[in-house]
Amino acid sequence: MGTVVDGNSARTNSGKENRQWIYAKKPSGKLYNYRQWVGYLLLLFLFAAPFIKINGNPFLMFNIIERKFSIFGSVFYPQDLHIFVFGMLIMMVGIVLFTAVYGRVWCGWTCPQTIFMELIFRRIEYLIEGDWIQQRKLNEGPDSDARAWKKVLKHTIFLVISFFISNIFLAYIIGVDALLKIMTDPVDQHAIGFASIIVFTLAFYGVFAYVREIVCTALCPYGRLQGVLLDEKSLTVAYDLNRGEPRGKLKKNDTEQGDCIDCKLCVHVCPTGIDIRNGTQLECVNCTACIDACDTVMDKIGKPRRLIGFYSMDDLSEGGKTGKKNNKRAIAYSAILVVLTVVFGFLLFSRSEIDGRLLRATGSSYQLREDGKVSNLYTLELLNKSGKDIQFNIESAEGRIGVQMVNKIHDLKKEGSATLSFFLLMDKGEIEQYKQNVKVNIVSEGKVMETLKTTFIAPPNKE
Ligand code: SF4
Numbered sequence: 364m365g366t367v368v369d370g371n372s373a374r375t376n377s378g379k380e381n382r383q384w385i386y387a388k389k390p391s392g393k394l395y396n397y398r399q400w401v402g403y404l405l406l407l408f409l410f411a412a413p414f415i416k417i418n419g420n421p422f423l424m425f426n427i428i429e430r431k432f433s434i435f436g437s438v439f440y441p442q443d444l445h446i447f448v449f450g451m452l453i454m455m456v457g458i459v460l461f462t463a464v465y466g467r468v469w470c471g472w473t474c475p476q477t478i479f480m481e482l483i484f485r486r487i488e489y490l491i492e493g494d495w496i497q498q499r500k501l502n503e504g505p506d507s508d509a510r511a512w513k514k515v516l517k518h519t520i521f522l523v524i525s526f527f528i529s530n531i532f533l534a535y536i537i538g539v540d541a542l543l544k545i546m547t548d549p550v551d552q553h554a555i556g557f558a559s560i561i562v563f564t565l566a567f568y569g570v571f572a573y574v575r576e577i578v579c580t581a582l583c584p585y586g587r588l589q590g591v592l593l594d595e596k597s598l599t600v601a602y603d604l605n606r607g608e609p610r611g612k613l614k615k616n617d618t619e620q621g622d623c624i625d626c627k628l629c630v631h632v633c634p635t636g637i638d639i640r641n642g643t644q645l646e647c648v649n650c651t652a653c654i655d656a657c658d659t660v661m662d663k664i665g666k667p668r669r670l671i672g673f674y675s676m677d678d679l680s681e682g683g684k685t686g687k688k689n690n691k692r693a694i695a696y697s698a699i700l701v702v703l704t705v706v707f708g709f710l711l712f713s714r715s716e717i718d719g720r721l722l723r724a725t726g727s728s729y730q731l732r733e734d735g736k737v738s739n740l741y742t743l744e745l746l747n748k749s750g751k752d753i754q755f756n757i758e759s760a761e762g763r764i765g766v767q768m769v770n771k772i773h774d775l776k777k778e779g780s781a782t783l784s785f786f787l788l789m790d791k792g793e794i795e796q797y798k799q800n801v802k803v804n805i806v807s808e809g810k811v812m813e814t815l816k817t818t819f820i821a822p823p824n825k826e
């Protein structure tokens with residue numbers, strides 16, 4: 364056993380390497396049970412979401428390659444970028460607001476990295492290699508067949524699960540149908556797809572087998588932002604210094620001693636290897652394992668629970684609890700969030716199922732016809748975003764303007780696009796100015812799906 368600083372010494376391996384490997388004691392307790400329920404429900408959702416379809420569209424898909432996103436079955440194309448940007452903005456403000464009020468609970472309870480690590484990979488490790496002390500002994504002990512077999516078994520299972528996660532991850536990007544094609548077609552037809560699966564598999568394996576808590580403590584930008592997002596009223600997992608100190612081994616009838624008996628159980632269970640008694644630290648992911656551990660100790664020594672608990676710095680400051688959980692920043696964030704959500708809802712519900720780009724045909728102006736009508740030629744590019752095949756007609760929004768199709772396209776396949784050409788016609792006698800605004804409707808099943816604006820040019824009647 365090498366020299367390692369503070370309470371972590373029993374949990375880390377020889378200090379030959381720069382990194383101190385963390386052997387986290389198997390957590391247990393009421394909060395851990397809740398965390399497992401939350402985690403397994405989220406895992407179920409995470410694994411099921413790419414397979415769920417609404418109106419034939421994936422429930423969730425983020426196809427950054429084709430810039431096509433499906434959210435709750437609504438497909439968003441590059442033309443809907445403004446809606447998507449708003450959605451992302453709302454999500455970011457929501458995370459900031461949530462963090463300002465509840466600290467880093469997202470990290471410890473709902474982040475996929477933590478859920479996979481703590482509820483899948485670490486549990487497998489506990490099953491194969493035992494709890495933290497057995498794991499340390501195994502790693503620091505002599506080479507043996509038993510150790511080799513355990514390592515081979517563990518890493519094989521890690522690789523298989525990483526392969527599975529990598530497929531799910533890819534399903535979120537390209538959709539489950541494209542993924543199935545990669546799996547069933549010959550390898551040479553989807554070389555990039557197969558390469559992606561292998562790269563993702565190795566990346567996930569590397570993260571969960573080796574990188575682990577470093578993702579949370581050093582790599583994740585959200586984790587690094589905590590210092591800015593938290594203030595003295597934010598709730599975080601914290602140690603009640605006033606109550607716990609001075610810490611020391613349990614002695615009967617010692618009225619000077621604090622409630623902390625310095626058992627270090629809170630340190631042993633910490634997956635990021637910190638001692639929460641040293642104060643709030645960026646490395647703390649608010650997993651609450653130390654709360655459970657300390658509550659067990661408090662129960663045993665007959666002291667009240669929550670020596671470690673969810674507290675704000677104000678709660679723990681000299682003078683005790685303020686009772687106020689809201690702050691001005693949280694209210695301001697909430698107000699911004701409400702405004703953004705209303706705008707997002709409006710954009711979402713007013714979103715057209717068909718996208719059209721209407722332009723006057725390049726290089727053309729107007730045509731004078733023998734029957735006394737004036738015509739303008741237009742080009743219309745259409746994209747079907749409705750998630751189903753549609754039949755449509757092009758109609759003028761005003762009775763005095765007629766439509767004459769050049770190419771007679773009236774069907775659009777799901778996600779299909781088409782380029783149409785048509786004339787708008789007007790009696791010369793009706794024309795009052797050289798350039799006037801006109802509207803064109805795209806009508807399907809008697810319903811106007813989209814109204815497009817353009818201009819109609821012609822010499823005015825008096826000319
Ligand atoms: S200090 Fe406690 S809540 Fe924070 S990461 Fe460690 S065990 Fe989890």
Ligand code: SF4
Pocket residue numbers: 602607622623624625626627628629630640656657660670671
């Ligand atoms: S688990 Fe509780 S009593 Fe034990 S060292 Fe941590 S804070 Fe002190």
